[in-house]
Amino acid sequence: MHMTKKAAKAVSMFLSIIVLITVLAACGSNNNGNSGSSATDAPKDTEGTTNEGATNEGGEKSGIDTSKKVELQFYMLGDAPKDIASIQEQVNKMALEDLNATVKFNYTSWTDWDQKYKLLLGSGQQVDLIFTADWTQYQSYAKKGAFQALDKILPVAAPTLNSYVPADMWEAVKIDGQIYTVPATYKEYVTDGFVWREDLREKYNLPTPVDIATFEQYLDGIKKNEPTVTPLSMNSDVKTNLMDRFIGISHSPVGALPYGIGIDYATPNEVHSYWGSDEQVQDLTVMKRWQDNGYMVKNVLAVKDTLQDQITSGKAAAIIGDNPTRYNDMVIKIQATHPDWKLGYHPFPKTNGIATPVHPIHNGFAIPASSKNAERALAFYEKLVTDKRYNMLTQYGVEGKNYEVKDGYYSMIGDSNSNGFPREGMNGWAWRNPEYMLFDKNYDGVKAIFDELDKIQVPDKFTGFAEDYTPYQAERAALEQVEKQYLFPLNAGLVKNVEDGVKTFMEKAKQAGLEKIQAEYTKQWQAYVTEQGIE
Amino acid sequence: MKIKDDNYMKWFRLIAFIVILISTVACLFPFLLIISASFTQNEAIIRDGYHLIPTVFSFEGYATVFRFPKQVLQAYGVTTLTTVIGTTLGLFLMTMAGYVLQRKDFKYRNFFAFMIYFTTLFGGGLVPWYILMTKYLKLTDKLEVLILPGLMTPFLIILMKNFIRSAVPDEVIESAKIDGANDFTIYSRIVLQLSMPGIATVGLFLALHYWNDWFTSSLFINDTTKYQLQYYLYNVINAMSFVAQMGSGTGVSLGSDMPTESTKMAMSIIVTGPILFLYPFVQRYFVKGLTIGAVKG
Numbered sequence: 001m002h003m004t005k006k007a008a009k010a011v012s013m014f015l016s017i018i019v020l021i022t023v024l025a026a027c028g029s030n031n032n033g034n035s036g037s038s039a040t041d042a043p044k045d046t047e048g049t050t051n052e053g054a055t056n057e058g059g060e061k062s063g064i065d066t067s068k069k070v071e072l073q074f075y076m077l078g079d080a081p082k083d084i085a086s087i088q089e090q091v092n093k094m095a096l097e098d099l100n101a102t103v104k105f106n107y108t109s110w111t112d113w114d115q116k117y118k119l120l121l122g123s124g125q126q127v128d129l130i131f132t133a134d135w136t137q138y139q140s141y142a143k144k145g146a147f148q149a150l151d152k153i154l155p156v157a158a159p160t161l162n163s164y165v166p167a168d169m170w171e172a173v174k175i176d177g178q179i180y181t182v183p184a185t186y187k188e189y190v191t192d193g194f195v196w197r198e199d200l201r202e203k204y205n206l207p208t209p210v211d212i213a214t215f216e217q218y219l220d221g222i223k224k225n226e227p228t229v230t231p232l233s234m235n236s237d238v239k240t241n242l243m244d245r246f247i248g249i250s251h252s253p254v255g256a257l258p259y260g261i262g263i264d265y266a267t268p269n270e271v272h273s274y275w276g277s278d279e280q281v282q283d284l285t286v287m288k289r290w291q292d293n294g295y296m297v298k299n300v301l302a303v304k305d306t307l308q309d310q311i312t313s314g315k316a317a318a319i320i321g322d323n324p325t326r327y328n329d330m331v332i333k334i335q336a337t338h339p340d341w342k343l344g345y346h347p348f349p350k351t352n353g354i355a356t357p358v359h360p361i362h363n364g365f366a367i368p369a370s371s372k373n374a375e376r377a378l379a380f381y382e383k384l385v386t387d388k389r390y391n392m393l394t395q396y397g398v399e400g401k402n403y404e405v406k407d408g409y410y411s412m413i414g415d416s417n418s419n420g421f422p423r424e425g426m427n428g429w430a431w432r433n434p435e436y437m438l439f440d441k442n443y444d445g446v447k448a449i450f451d452e453l454d455k456i457q458v459p460d461k462f463t464g465f466a467e468d469y470t471p472y473q474a475e476r477a478a479l480e481q482v483e484k485q486y487l488f489p490l491n492a493g494l495v496k497n498v499e500d501g502v503k504t505f506m507e508k509a510k511q512a513g514l515e516k517i518q519a520e521y522t523k524q525w526q527a528y529v530t531e532q533g534i535e
Numbered sequence: 536m537k538i539k540d541d542n543y544m545k546w547f548r549l550i551a552f553i554v555i556l557i558s559t560v561a562c563l564f565p566f567l568l569i570i571s572a573s574f575t576q577n578e579a580i581i582r583d584g585y586h587l588i589p590t591v592f593s594f595e596g597y598a599t600v601f602r603f604p605k606q607v608l609q610a611y612g613v614t615t616l617t618t619v620i621g622t623t624l625g626l627f628l629m630t631m632a633g634y635v636l637q638r639k640d641f642k643y644r645n646f647f648a649f650m651i652y653f654t655t656l657f658g659g660g661l662v663p664w665y666i667l668m669t670k671y672l673k674l675t676d677k678l679e680v681l682i683l684p685g686l687m688t689p690f691l692i693i694l695m696k697n698f699i700r701s702a703v704p705d706e707v708i709e710s711a712k713i714d715g716a717n718d719f720t721i722y723s724r725i726v727l728q729l730s731m732p733g734i735a736t737v738g739l740f741l742a743l744h745y746w747n748d749w750f751t752s753s754l755f756i757n758d759t760t761k762y763q764l765q766y767y768l769y770n771v772i773n774a775m776s777f778v779a780q781m782g783s784g785t786g787v788s789l790g791s792d793m794p795t796e797s798t799k800m801a802m803s804i805i806v807t808g809p810i811l812f813l814y815p816f817v818q819r820y821f822v823k824g825l826t827i828g829a830v831k832g
Binding site: 078079080082106107108109110111112116119122123124125305309310312313314315337 | 577578581582603661662665666669670753754757759766769770773774777
């Protein structure tokens with residue numbers, strides 16, 4: 001708010017600003033020198049000189065015009081690793097030779113990244129490559145025309161990449177029949193699974209959790225035998241951390257659906273309302289039982305700790321659902337701090353059969369509409385993915401300085417404090433290339449789980465769907481409030497009479513416009529199912 | 536007189552003492568809790584909650600913040616630099632503007648006053664501001680961007696103008712003129728000297744603004760070496776909680792363990808430190824300055 005006034009004032013106080021700028025230009029150049037940023041300016045000068053030599057050699061390979069030197073603006077989420085400047089310099093040396101282009105790696109940082117994302121894409125600022133994912137609203141940005149369609153440029157600018165990515169993946173990322181992002185080809189699973197303290201389970205001879213019934217027996221055993229430990233690790237986000245996962249294992253939904261929509265994986269054409277159904281009342285009765293029996297803490301809606309921290313600190317004994325990678329992280333942490341503890345894991349797919357690898361939309365790079373160098377950007381991205389030199393450098397840093405390879409495993413030199421470029425330090429999940437990938441020895445646990453899931457994998461039917469909520473934006477906001485006020489306490493098992501509670505919630509939700517939302521969502525979903533030929 | 540007041544004064548003192556004691560404790564308690572938590576092991580905070588005396592003593596919170604001391608110090612440097620330059624320059628410009636705007640013989644006085652006042656009522660909004668800064672002024676990643684926007688705050692200009700008007704009578708200016716002083720001499724030797732309390736007030740506002748600013752960094756700075764202190768620390772906290780949350784949907788893991796709770800507390804202590812020292816020095820002007828603009832006399 002404050003700053004906007006100043007922007008307008010910049011116009012009104014035009015004269016004084018001009019004076020200011022001249023004064024500050026002098027100050028500014030001094031400041032730059034002081035804070036040691038001259039390192040980032042330096043490469044540009046050297047690029048300028050090597051440039052002329054490079055133009056003659058490079059440029060013929062791909063079918064694009066590389067006669068004019070360009071600087072590509074590359075935007076990533078998160079924080080840059082410490083050594084980014086030297087990595088960028090080395091990448092630029094190669095890129096200048098190959099494509100007569102240099103690249104500037106920009107990072108949004110995790111603070112307010114979604115707002116910055118909006119500004120980057122909305123302000124018309126030059127951005128040539130930007131990270132996309134389902135959780136960064138790739139689908140809705142693509143629908144709004146924030147990205148350039150790549151169908152025509154791909155075969156010309158990046159033929160290798162075009163044939164390297166399987167055709168069905170290109171097909172899967174299409175929005176309204178056009179490709180807007182280059183998907184990652186590394187296959188991973190982020191399916192949920194029960195996590196529990198295996199050492200406690202063995203000690204009291206409790207059943208191994210494989211479904212809700214056995215999980216509940218486990219919780220009960222912990223409650224009876226370990227008075228100081230809370231059986232279930234839970235926090236205030238009862239929607240995602242409790243209900244979505246509970247539904248994920250006790251039913252077989254197509255994904256984590258919003259607005260109380262129910263769609264079964266087996267019958268994606270049929271949409272029903274989970275909210276208000278007998279199913280929901282039964283599920284909430286289970287929640288109430290858990291709360292009454294003391295499996296989760298009374299003030300659960302006020303807890304902010306992460307589920308994982310509660311496990312690794314020994315406060316709680318089980319998580320209803322977490323993904324293999326994070327489970328593995330906990331195992332490593334516990335090995336270091338409490339070697340006498342053990343953790344157990346049971347992925348939901350082994351019970352309900354729905355093992356879906358992440359959708360191609362989950363990790364990718366798009367070229368925003370504001371980019372003037374689409375061809376060069378795509379050619380550069382091709383290098384990042386398919387050229388081993390670029391790929392290894394940007395994923396793992398410099399061999400011998402940042403990492404070394406031991407018995408085929410990745411091994412970091414030094415520790416995360418001293419190392420300036422940890423594994424995947426650039427957050428380059430999107431340009432992982434399975435052929436060149438190196439793994440930490442600790443990651444074997446995850447790979448073992450992935451191998452098991454590979455055997456039973458089925459396609460993800462849900463993530464490709466792009467919900468357009470503009471027709472019910474106001475109702476959506478109102479519903480969110482109602483949900484927090486009336487549904488969360490039910491989820492946490494804090495409402496005395498479940499049936500009455502559901503009735504009240506449904507009344508309020510309907511007042512907020514639930515029916516309109518569900519009807520519109522259903523319409524959009526069915527159109528998607530028909531268009532994609534999903535059965 | 537002394538005897539007459541005694542009983543009444545005793546009671547008054549007692550009650551006043553109790554009230555002040557309670558409010559002091561109420562003010563200090565959270566602060567003490569933060570200090571204690573910053574020295575507690577993270578695991579202990581999660582397991583046992585906050586205590587006034589650390590259950591398990593540990594320096595890991597501070598260790599994490601100072602894991603890269605170079606970066607923290609750099610951020611300190613940037614903040615100090617922008618605070619000093621911004622405050623000095625801002626004070627200069629705003630006293631000038633305030634002085635000019637309160638001179639009755641300035642022909643376009645009303646016009647300019649209106650233009651400044653107008654912007655407090657109608658702002659362009661975030662997006663136009665962003666576009667102006669990045670596309671037209673091309674200030675991304677420059678230190679200027681951290682200083683420029685705060686230099687001429689309409690509210691502070693109006694405050695300055697009103698202050699000068701009440702502190703410097705027209706007659707003084709007139710007589711100075713008769714004695715042969717030109718406008719700049721009047722400004723520097725009379726107006727500035729007479730409006731010291733006002734300058735201290737505006738100066739403190741400005742210094743606080745620059746010291747606490749993180750939003751500008753967040754929008755326009757990509758280069759980590761130019762992060763302001765507040766933003767640097769805020770970002771570390773955010774990265775931790777975000778990575779923790781994001782892991783559930785993406786399977787991304789950054790592998791390193793971070794003592795979140797104790798680190799947050801350690802950061803609060805580090806950030807509040809310096810401004811605590813500044814406050815007592817300006818405070819007496821601050822109180823006087825705020826009232827002087829409003830009460831005539």
